[in-house]
Amino acid sequence: MKPPSSPQPIATRRSPLALVQARDVQARLIAAWGLDAEEGERLFPILGLVSTGDRIQDRTLLEAGGKGLFTKEIDEAQLAGEATFAVHSMKDVPTELPEGLALGAILEREDPRDMLLARGGETRLADLPEGVTVGTASLRRQAQLLHARPDLTVVPLRGNVDTRLGRLRDGEIYATFLARAGLNRLGRDEALREPLAMDEMLPAAAQAAVGVAVRADDAEARTWLAPLNHAATELAIVAERAFLRKLDGSCRTPIAAHLNNESMDFTGEVLTPDGQNRWREQSRIDMKKATLTDADTAGQTLGEAVRAAAGDRLAEVLGTA
Ligand SMILES: NCc1[nH]cc(CCC(=O)O)c1CC(=O)O
Secondary structure (H helix, E strand, O other), X not given: OXXXXXXXXXXXXXXXXXXXXXXXXXXXXXXXXXXXXXHHHHHOOEEEEOOHHHHXXXXXXXXXXXXXXXXXXXXXXXXXXXXXXXXXXXXXXXOOOOOOEEEEEEOOOOOOOEEEEXXXXXXXXXXXXXXXXXXXXOHHHHHHHHHHOOOOEEEOOOOOHHHHHHHHHOOOOOEEXXXXXXXXXXXXXXXXXXXXXXXXXXXXXXXXXXXXXXXXXXXXXXXXXXXXXXXXXXXXXXXXXHHHHHHOOOOOOOEEEEEOOOOOEEEEEEEOOOOOOEEEEEXXXXXXXXXXXXXXXXXXXXXXXXXXXXHHHHHHHOOOO
């Protein structure tokens, strides 16, 4: 197999984080196929697109409705043949990809933990002052925070990293949350602080993993991508996304899941948006033996266990009540 002879664009969102991730995929493709930088950038150009999720800044994503708000425009460009590859934060990718698209590679996962960014420098939920206001647009983080700290107030906060940190400095809110992976990739000093512990705030399914989608019938694109795949991350992402699919959730519902590559602990939970209830279940996967099918089954089984624990109250969690 040879590198491409004509340009194969890499589409992504035009946000600073998405562009960093796309440049990382570009660099890995260039290295994997032994190209020099200039030739590599010509053969794997980056195509920055504006997604619906980026355009809508003034309403919550829930009101804007539906899943895949960050991926729709990119999927369309790919299906129309305008891009060969699409780079996504896996936690923003719906559990079912649109017809005709498939995942070609999952890159090695970054630190999956969330960080608390607070005006007083607190890094633990328990250390926040009584009654303060915390900004987040994530129903998962809202529910997890209120579960630990029912005395606090949550207000919606959207926008990119700089917008959010600006609102913190302005004094409108006392604290907010960001994924450590995003801060790391943007080279922000905030990433150096202590992240939240997994049991304080279990991450969203697939948090901190970057995936590359291709057209399902594009065998060449799959071959070009194959060296970029990280098998242990892929296994974890398959398990976490199977859990999410079983619960019919997205990254905008109070659902969290994480499979730890090293300890092999697999934890999943759902909460009511007010944080008053949390149903958390745990299992283990032998990462050395498991196939992708085993990972998918483990995710579904954990999803069933949480479903059974939550019972009739699940509809409330999923916002379908
Ligand atoms: N929902 C937005 C989003 N999608 C991916 C990341 C960055 C972390 C990652 O790769 O999961 C973020 C920002 C955040 O949640 O702080």
